Amino acid sequence: MRFQENWLQILQTTFMQHALVGGSLVALTAGLMGYFVITRQNAFAAHALAHIGFPGATGAILVGAPVTLGLAVFCVGGGLLIGLFGKRVAEREIATGTILAFATGLGVLFASLATANASTTTNVLFGNLLAISVDQLWLFGGFTLFVVLALAVIARPLVFASVDPAVAEARGVPVRALGVAFVVLLALTVTMAVQVVGTLLLFALVVTPAAAALRLTARPGLVAALSVGFALASVWVGLVLSAMVDLPPSFFVVSVAVLIWGVVLVVTRERHGARPGEPVTGGHDTLPAVPEHTH
Amino acid sequence: MTQGPTQGTPPALVLDGVSVVRGGRTVWTEGDLAVPAGAVVGVIGPNGAGKTTLFQLALGLLPVATGRIEVLGAPPRRGNRRIGYVPQNYTAALGEAVRARDLVGLGLTGNRFGIRRSTPDERARVDDALRRVGAAGYADRRMSELSGGQQQRVAIAQAIVDDADLLLLDEPLANLDLRNSQEIVTLLGELRRERAVTIMVVAHDLNPLLPVLTDAVYLLDGHPHHDVIGEVVTEELLTHLYGTRVRVVRTAQGDLFTRSG
Numbered sequence: 001m002r003f004q005e006n007w008l009q010i011l012q013t014t015f016m017q018h019a020l021v022g023g024s025l026v027a028l029t030a031g032l033m034g035y036f037v038i039t040r041q042n043a044f045a046a047h048a049l050a051h052i053g054f055p056g057a058t059g060a061i062l063v064g065a066p067v068t069l070g071l072a073v074f075c076v077g078g079g080l081l082i083g084l085f086g087k088r089v090a091e092r093e094i095a096t097g098t099i100l101a102f103a104t105g106l107g108v109l110f111a112s113l114a115t116a117n118a119s120t121t122t123n124v125l126f127g128n129l130l131a132i133s134v135d136q137l138w139l140f141g142g143f144t145l146f147v148v149l150a151l152a153v154i155a156r157p158l159v160f161a162s163v164d165p166a167v168a169e170a171r172g173v174p175v176r177a178l179g180v181a182f183v184v185l186l187a188l189t190v191t192m193a194v195q196v197v198g199t200l201l202l203f204a205l206v207v208t209p210a211a212a213a214l215r216l217t218a219r220p221g222l223v224a225a226l227s228v229g230f231a232l233a234s235v236w237v238g239l240v241l242s243a244m245v246d247l248p249p250s251f252f253v254v255s256v257a258v259l260i261w262g263v264v265l266v267v268t269r270e271r272h273g274a275r276p277g278e279p280v281t282g283g284h285d286t287l288p289a290v291p292e293h294t295h
Numbered sequence: 296m297t298q299g300p301t302q303g304t305p306p307a308l309v310l311d312g313v314s315v316v317r318g319g320r321t322v323w324t325e326g327d328l329a330v331p332a333g334a335v336v337g338v339i340g341p342n343g344a345g346k347t348t349l350f351q352l353a354l355g356l357l358p359v360a361t362g363r364i365e366v367l368g369a370p371p372r373r374g375n376r377r378i379g380y381v382p383q384n385y386t387a388a389l390g391e392a393v394r395a396r397d398l399v400g401l402g403l404t405g406n407r408f409g410i411r412r413s414t415p416d417e418r419a420r421v422d423d424a425l426r427r428v429g430a431a432g433y434a435d436r437r438m439s440e441l442s443g444g445q446q447q448r449v450a451i452a453q454a455i456v457d458d459a460d461l462l463l464l465d466e467p468l469a470n471l472d473l474r475n476s477q478e479i480v481t482l483l484g485e486l487r488r489e490r491a492v493t494i495m496v497v498a499h500d501l502n503p504l505l506p507v508l509t510d511a512v513y514l515l516d517g518h519p520h521h522d523v524i525g526e527v528v529t530e531e532l533l534t535h536l537y538g539t540r541v542r543v544v545r546t547a548q549g550d551l552f553t554r555s556g
Binding site for chain 2: 035038039152153154155156157159160163164166167168169170171172173214218219220223
């Protein structure tokens, strides 16, 4: 590891420009999706989808198809498969974990059949932001536009169905259909994010920034803005650091995201110390106290 | 049998020869009853007798196997804005992400698709609902930070925010201490006095609710029945209902309560 004096020039190279644009699109999408991933308590599914993408990518190399296509097909397919399983969290977790394990095994098989060289497999597992092509950028732009617009349209019923499914269903919200739509949007997000940070590190970009934002505030709009901000900061600072020392950006992107999360955890520790059930100030101000000796 | 101020309006709930089957199992049969509008109804019966099932029929979440059901003068349908619903234990599942205010707001606009900010009128209605249940003081706190009694108040605020005519509350007093459950009961009495709302409450323990109940629906021997509360709170009926000896005691002040043994 050596400090590169000319890092400012490196940042102006074509591959760095592509990385900056592509990484920003992914950060925008991942930051927004993260809020819903957490309200749905679906973090494990996000992690699993990344792994389900692994055989998609290695399979694409095997048959000579574009890696993005392979990722997209497997992530959306895997997402729909997970979405078909029950609403109960325990049921869903087991199904998700089983599909995850099988997909990873399949990925290893495809990789060895394709006699893919080690660096190709490494790129899928750990991401390679610096290898993003112009074609991929257009695709990322399309995905981002689609995910952001779709989220804007379904945001309110999706939040309702996520935090309060029983009442949402009674109020006529199509809870099941929204669950499937969400998983498809998540799959598109994962397809992009895998190419930035890889399947193994994806959690840090899709879940961690939103988790940090939610520690700071619960105002929905502010959470979304902070989450996107943290994800963008991770990608930008990560890229600059990678230009400075000439190492792959994945480590730095993830490190910045984790650092932000860690700092937020420490800063908000006091406020989140109180457990549910403990007295909260201002609770009973409108009601007369009931004497303690009621028997 | 009916309450004075709401005579003339159709009954809140009518069952006409209703039987209900869920997962291949007959839950109950021969449901024939009419719950008058404006009543505060205790829905009682042993575990698994089909109390929650009755709510699901009314909400249009479950079809009847036979017979006819009418809610507020119309067949049940999902998304009926005239019904406010608080499911059992549901506040326990809420994550850290949602504030009391946001949860109540979802009761008003949560089923609307599209990009639109909430209007000043909608925000005022949310504030009003929170104030009516006495939850204004913690409107901006996360649900996960509130006590059980506070969460139940917010849940009721969500159910009333759209001016429902029928409230279906499933075990609203479960997991609440004596003081909190008394406060929720007081709140139900106030809600009914403010507007001619019909309230149906599933409850394990009748005692805390007795001061406000006017009627009861009880599930006995596989059939739902309806009567005024005075006819239900008798030793023979409650003993039969719960399968264990229940005594009914009236205090010198005229308060009614039940006890086992």
